[in-house]
Amino acid sequence: MENLRDVFMNELIEYAAKEKRIVVLDPDVGEATRTWNFGERYPDRFYEFGIAEQNTFGVASGLASTGCIVFASTFAVFASLRAAEMVRTSICYPRRNVKVIGGYAGISNGKDGATHQSLEDVAIMRSFAGMVVLVPSDPVIARKLVAAVCDYVGPVYIRMEYEALPAVHPESLKFEIGKGYLVLKGKDVTIASYGTALHRTLAAAKTLKAEGIEAEVLDFPTLKPFDKEVLLKSIVKTKALVTIEDHSLIGGLKSIVGECLLDAGVGAKYRGLGIADIYTESGKTEELRSLYGIDAAAVVEAARELVRGN
Amino acid sequence: MDINSNEYVTSLQRKACELRLEVVDMISYSDIRSGHFGGSLSAAEIVTTLYWHVMRVDPKTPGWEGRDRLVLSKGHAVPVVYAALAHKGFFDRKILRSYREKGSILQGHPDCLKTPGLDTSSGSLGQGLSLALGMALGARQIGKDYQVYALLSDGETQEGMVWEAAMAASHHKVCNLTAVVDNNGLQVDGPVQEIMNIEPLEDKFRAFGWNCITVDGHDISSLLAAFEVRKSRRDRPFVIIAKTVKGKGVSFMENDIKWHCCGIDEELCNKAMAQLEKIRRSA
Numbered sequence: 001m002e003n004l005r006d007v008f009m010n011e012l013i014e015y016a017a018k019e020k021r022i023v024v025l026d027p028d029v030g031e032a033t034r035t036w037n038f039g040e041r042y043p044d045r046f047y048e049f050g051i052a053e054q055n056t057f058g059v060a061s062g063l064a065s066t067g068c069i070v071f072a073s074t075f076a077v078f079a080s081l082r083a084a085e086m087v088r089t090s091i092c093y094p095r096r097n098v099k100v101i102g103g104y105a106g107i108s109n110g111k112d113g114a115t116h117q118s119l120e121d122v123a124i125m126r127s128f129a130g131m132v133v134l135v136p137s138d139p140v141i142a143r144k145l146v147a148a149v150c151d152y153v154g155p156v157y158i159r160m161e162y163e164a165l166p167a168v169h170p171e172s173l174k175f176e177i178g179k180g181y182l183v184l185k186g187k188d189v190t191i192a193s194y195g196t197a198l199h200r201t202l203a204a205a206k207t208l209k210a211e212g213i214e215a216e217v218l219d220f221p222t223l224k225p226f227d228k229e230v231l232l233k234s235i236v237k238t239k240a241l242v243t244i245e246d247h248s249l250i251g252g253l254k255s256i257v258g259e260c261l262l263d264a265g266v267g268a269k270y271r272g273l274g275i276a277d278i279y280t281e282s283g284k285t286e287e288l289r290s291l292y293g294i295d296a297a298a299v300v301e302a303a304r305e306l307v308r309g310n
Numbered sequence: 311m312d313i314n315s316n317e318y319v320t321s322l323q324r325k326a327c328e329l330r331l332e333v334v335d336m337i338s339y340s341d342i343r344s345g346h347f348g349g350s351l352s353a354a355e356i357v358t359t360l361y362w363h364v365m366r367v368d369p370k371t372p373g374w375e376g377r378d379r380l381v382l383s384k385g386h387a388v389p390v391v392y393a394a395l396a397h398k399g400f401f402d403r404k405i406l407r408s409y410r411e412k413g414s415i416l417q418g419h420p421d422c423l424k425t426p427g428l429d430t431s432s433g434s435l436g437q438g439l440s441l442a443l444g445m446a447l448g449a450r451q452i453g454k455d456y457q458v459y460a461l462l463s464d465g466e467t468q469e470g471m472v473w474e475a476a477m478a479a480s481h482h483k484v485c486n487l488t489a490v491v492d493n494n495g496l497q498v499d500g501p502v503q504e505i506m507n508i509e510p511l512e513d514k515f516r517a518f519g520w521n522c523i524t525v526d527g528h529d530i531s532s533l534l535a536a537f538e539v540r541k542s543r544r545d546r547p548f549v550i551i552a553k554t555v556k557g558k559g560v561s562f563m564e565n566d567i568k569w570h571c572c573g574i575d576e577e578l579c580n581k582a583m584a585q586l587e588k589i590r591r592s593a
Contacts, residue, residue, distance in 0.1 A: 021451075023451055044450075045451070047447065047482065049474075049478050050477070050478070050481075052471075052474035052477070052478065054437075054440070054470075054471040054474060055440045055443075055471055055474035055475050055478055057440075058437050058439075058440025058441050058443075058444065058471065058475065059440050059441070059443050059444035059447065059475075059478070060444060061430070061440075061441050061444060062381075062430070062440065062441040062442060062443060062444020062445040062446075062447070062448065063444040063445070063447055063448045063451065064444070065429065065430060065441075065444070065445055065448070066375075066444075066445055066448025066449070066451065066452055066454075067375070067448070067451075067452055068448060068451050068452070085434060085437075086437060086440075086471075089431070089433070089434045089437070090430075090431070090432075090434075090437050090440075090441060093421075093431050094421075094422050094423060094430060094431040095423065
């Protein structure tokens with residue numbers, strides 16, 4: 001079990017030893033995002049900007065224009081909302097090499113309530129032209145995406161849910177931006193997710209298997225550009241799809257697969273699990289997932305309903 | 311370059327007039343026939359001083375790593391910068407008349423991916439000082455000694471982000487960043503002091519840890535002197551508040567908010583060009 005933020009930052013620190021162009025910016029959340037650790041190791045490549053996200057992301061653009069690979073890190077809710085225009089107009093429009101890290105995404109910061117839970121960030125970030133949107137689902141991907149985003153020249157949004165999780169993907173995984181991954185083969189229903197929801201999806205698949213339902217599990221660590229082929233291949237086989245996300249049902253994976261299936265002219269029985277059009281409340285993350293119907297039990301129920309029609 | 315030589319000052323004054331003529335020409339003779347006159351004309355001497363005296367740039371190598379950089383935070387004033395870039399040789403002067411047209415490299419607001427010589431895209435007010443700060447910090451990261459200049463409008467200092475950047479620049483002891491505020495006193499809806507008073511602007515910048523000087527932004531000698539002061543005071547970020555007149559040089563555009571951004575007919579265009587030409591000849 002490793003927390004995604006630690007895995008990611010440790011790898012970034014390691015990687016930065018040979019990639020000297022990496023610079024990290026922090027608007028007063030360095031302890032939570034672990035950028036402090038980077039600053040401790042590389043004080044000359046770390047800048048603190050205080051509680052000022054707009055400036056932080058504007059500076060990120062300017063720094064990137066000089067050839068630096070800039071990791072600007074804050075909570076997802078602030079990166080996608082407070083600094084949205086800076087990310088769009090000053091980073092994406094001039095195609096700056098800035099990696100926007102949105103921490104405490106989804107309801108992984110359960111206790112702090114709606115102001116700190118980020119349920120719109122995927123919808124916002126993926127709407128910006130040229131923005132790549134990544135979401136690590138386990139420690140393996142959280143580690144491997146560091147090299148991938150450094151190799152990729154251009155703006156990237158990395159959605160990070162802070163949670164301690166076991167590895168799902170094999171250490172041998174060849175992580176590529178733009179690729180969806182088949183995690184578990186099945187034939188009765190496709191369950192697609194991104195981020196930490198993968199772990200609930202796998203738990204659900206286990207329960208379903210005991211009931212005789214074989215679920216195919218897909219993980220989409222890249223939401224944009226989206227791997228349509230992996231999705232369509234699975235849907236053509238199962239003809240039933242459940243999506244689950246720690247995000248609003250508007251603009252996230254539900255929207256992405258909808259766009260994808262419409263474009264392809266492919267239909268499927270469907271259930272979308274996510275946060276309805278509401279503001280969430282404080283609580284333990286697991287409690288909230290049960291409350292909002294994005295836990296493993298909800299996945300089981302949705303899949304069962306699609307397959308058995310009850 | 312003797313900044314006290316009349317000849318040198320006059321040559322720059324004349325160049326500013328030429329840029330004004332180009333501004334009116336490019337806006338009037340593009341297919342669109344409208345654009346941002348007022349804030350472009352007020353910044354002509356500032357832009358001239360930057361490009362013909364202060365900044366190290368190489369039109370043959372626009373992306374030269376060691377170049378000085380300009381962030382046009384008041385992006386709407388880009389016609390005067392387009393004129394400067396064309397006159398410096400970054401691209402052909404003939405392109406100027408395609409300003410704001412479909413398919414043009416000269417967008418309505420700066421697009422650095424399209425226009426050679428622009429150091430960044432801009433246009434959403436309030437963001438430029440942060441970008442300039444990032445570029446200034448970049449000099450430390452890549453081991454270069456370039457200077458970064460940011461040209462701000464006075465109205466845009468109403469944006470809180472400007473002060474986030476001002477605070478951070480002095481906090482991080484950024485000494486290669488110079489802001490110039492084109493203090494023409496007008497914003498879209500009216501006089502700055504009536505819409506949202508920004509004064510005392512010098513005191514505000516000083517309180518944020520900047521060195522500050524106020525000059526006549528249409529007087530080349532004063533601008534040259536201000537940049538000399540800047541050279542001698544490299545201990546912190548520096549701001550030049552340049553007192554200017556919106557629409558400067560064209561009698562019917564001066565101090566009239568109507569000419570912030572609008573269309574123009576042939577008659578008024580000819581009148582404007584005649585006035586500017588007269589000023590150029592007498593310079």
